[in-house]
Amino acid sequence: MEKIDILMATFNGGKFIERQIFSLISQSHKNWRLLVHDDGSNDGTIEIVKRFSELDSRIILIEDGLKYGNAGSNFLSLLNYCTSNFIIFCDQDDIWLDSKLEKLYLLLKSEDNPAAVYSNAYGFDGSAIISEKVSLIERNELSNSLFLNSGVQGCSLMFNRKLLEIVLKKPDYIYMHDHYLTMAAVSFGKLIYLDECLMLYRQHANNVTGNISISFKERLNSFLQRSNPIIDKNHYNANLAFYYFFEPRFTSKQKEIFTSYIVFPNLSFFNKIKSIFKYNFRIGNSKAILILKLFFKNTI
DSSP states (O other), X not given: OOOEEEEEEESSOTTTHHHHHHHHHTOSOOOEEEEEEESOOOSSHHHHHHHHHHXXXXXXXXXXXXXXXXXXXXXXXXXXXXXXXXXXXXXSSOEEOTTHHHHHHHHHTTOOSSEEEEEEEEEEOSSSEEXXXXXXXXXXXXXXXXXXXXXXOGGGEEEEHHHHHHHSSOOSOOSOHHHHHHHHHHHHSEEEEEEEEEEEXXXXXXXXXXXXXXXXXXXXXXXHOTTSOSSOHHHHHHHHHHHHHHGGGSOHHHHHHHHHHHHGGGSOHHHHHHHHHHTTOOBTTBHHHHHHHHHHSOOO
């Protein structure tokens, strides 16, 4: 099996990182390299990583003195150190099931063009599973990704070198690393979903990349919250920057989809409905959810 580069961006993860690294060491796919970049931890995280690196040569701490101040930029900085044909992000506080790398690799290895594969996860509170499935929405193209206000969960996403070569040159504005990679996959290659939970996604107060709504009640409240617009401003700006930076790469159809999304907030209610049907805009695979949101939420 080929080598996989695992990219871990850390910040004050000392409470959880040992258990995560042990779960990497336990992977059935043994040919990997863990690249760690810390963003200024003061809780012993760096010392823990150094201790592991002395015991396992596959674990490498990158000490360049740079601090980014946010998880997305920290993760993306690690792309510059990748030498393998397969790459995956890794949060500092989750726990991977031992087959995770192998199953994602086996799905991705035969793809000759830019591609990524992602799986699901169990919600985990540190002592028990609190959700059987973290992600309820799949995506595989622009039309069912643009309105999701997120990317595929970064730590579930493995991508190949063909996709890496596209994203190394970046737009001026990126909101989060996983959103950026997801948009690249659905725009320039293939995004494949493996319907299995391959890790424990830890939920806790200091989660750097943010917690998610787990229970049905939390998800429903989030959906009904009028203060949550249909299009999040940060993701809208990131999609704009992505489109203008990569515009020469897009097909005419993709340009039409993107420009229709860009003007969507300024359309009348009736024209928004028309746009949804014309361009097959969906929340995941549902037009109905997107149309329903139009009735009681601000667009942006």
